Amino acid sequence: MIASSDRKGFASIPYPTPRDVLCAIATDRGLRCSPSAPGALAERFLGQIGGLDEIDWLKSPAIPILLDELTARRGLRFIKRRLGQFADDVASRLNIPADAIDRDYLNSLFRDSLGTVDPDDLSSLVFGRIKRSFADAQAAETWLSWAERTKIVRRGIVVKCSHCGTEGEQWRPMADLAPPISCRSCGENIVKPFGFDTLNFRYQGSGLLTAVMSADLLTPMLAQSFMHKLFAKSVFGSYPGIEFWDDPANKLPELDVVLLLRDGRLIVGECKNSASGLREEDLTKLWTVADRLDAAMTFVATLDEADECGDLWWTDAPSTRKHVTLTAEHLYELDPIAVLGDDPLAKRSRYRARGPARDATRGELISEHSKHLKDRRQDFVRTIAIPWREEEP
Numbered sequence: 001m002i003a004s005s006d007r008k009g010f011a012s013i014p015y016p017t018p019r020d021v022l023c024a025i026a027t028d029r030g031l032r033c034s035p036s037a038p039g040a041l042a043e044r045f046l047g048q049i050g051g052l053d054e055i056d057w058l059k060s061p062a063i064p065i066l067l068d069e070l071t072a073r074r075g076l077r078f079i080k081r082r083l084g085q086f087a088d089d090v091a092s093r094l095n096i097p098a099d100a101i102d103r104d105y106l107n108s109l110f111r112d113s114l115g116t117v118d119p120d121d122l123s124s125l126v127f128g129r130i131k132r133s134f135a136d137a138q139a140a141e142t143w144l145s146w147a148e149r150t151k152i153v154r155r156g157i158v159v160k161c162s163h164c165g166t167e168g169e170q171w172r173p174m175a176d177l178a179p180p181i182s183c184r185s186c187g188e189n190i191v192k193p194f195g196f197d198t199l200n201f202r203y204q205g206s207g208l209l210t211a212v213m214s215a216d217l218l219t220p221m222l223a224q225s226f227m228h229k230l231f232a233k234s235v236f237g238s239y240p241g242i243e244f245w246d247d248p249a250n251k252l253p254e255l256d257v258v259l260l261l262r263d264g265r266l267i268v269g270e271c272k273n274s275a276s277g278l279r280e281e282d283l284t285k286l287w288t289v290a291d292r293l294d295a296a297m298t299f300v301a302t303l304d305e306a307d308e309c310g311d312l313w314w315t316d317a318p319s320t321r322k323h324v325t326l327t328a329e330h331l332y333e334l335d336p337i338a339v340l341g342d343d344p345l346a347k348r349s350r351y352r353a354r355g356p357a358r359d360a361t362r363g364e365l366i367s368e369h370s371k372h373l374k375d376r377r378q379d380f381v382r383t384i385a386i387p388w389r390e391e392e393p
Helices: 017-028 039-051 050-060 065-072 074-092 103-116 127-131 139-149 207-214 218-230 280-293 362-384 387-391
Strands: 030-036 155-159 172-175 202-205 233-247 253-261 266-272 298-300 322-326
Touching: 017 030, 017 253, 030 039, 039 050, 039 065, 039 207, 039 218, 039 233, 050 065, 050 218, 050 362, 065 127, 065 207, 127 139, 139 155, 139 362, 155 233, 172 298, 202 207, 218 233, 218 253, 218 322, 233 280, 253 298, 266 280, 280 298, 280 387, 298 362
Parallel strands: 266 298, 298 322
Antiparallel strands: 030 233, 155 172, 155 202, 233 253, 253 266
16 A cells, blocks of 8 residues: 555555466466466465574484374384385396385375375374483474474374273374363273373374475475575575466476566476485476476475485586575575575585585584574563563453
């Protein structure tokens, strides 16, 4: 709203949103665009945690492992390990390289075959396990407080039905603990669901977090955050998961990340959870869509470290368009910046600490992330500790 020229009131002037501008750019190229199903899920997750800046809470090499365990079905880790062994055996029998088999694709087929996740099928973690993902207990408590506040992790306990025996062990959220507690299996009331002197809390990922991890959306969101921060002064908008098409029946391959720069140029990327998931056809699809959009830059990203990425990850683009590879050493950087004499997009062999370009080990990065979380917690406390609130009844 701005003052109107006749000074008798206000006039509304619509300001185009980044999404409007992205759609206009697509239209200029004879295309239409919309969020893909995974992209809409990622946007919902980002909205629930408070925006892209809140992804900092997940920027640690230990966090993806923790989130996997918080959202894993019972026994899933064993099954995944067996799937990997089967893939190695097939590669050996066919006399092909082990990385020629797409393990991410096998895992996705397996997850899809499981259908809808039942909360009773999910594993739950004790605080002691969660604490191992951080430098100290205070950092773990800070992270859990944020995760519970944003409703991506739920606290509960495991109750055991005396009628069902071991098959009656069930995880229940705190909201369901008011007596009487009925067994989901046999329907009988659980007479003594709690211990005599303690409640052993266990934590479980929410349905939304489970869906995000099942769709392998952590890598796109970390890559989006890294690129958005790095090009902060030039970025007008960024999105996880966008589809472009000129014919609804013949859509172009989905882009995992799209950044819209203020001058109208685009940066597009393809993301894989693991280095073994990238195929030559993935690069071909990425560059085909980039050509159609006249993108300024392309990138590929993975949560694996650079030394785990094969030669395909370092393939040059067939055109003069800049193409870069982002690995774990990039994606877990809290504040990516470009300093004189340093290329923040170059291949890295070490993690990078905050501040001036300084290498860090995995352990040092976890400690730094834990300190960052505690600092953010203090900032949050200061914002809510308003003096006049103490005077309210």
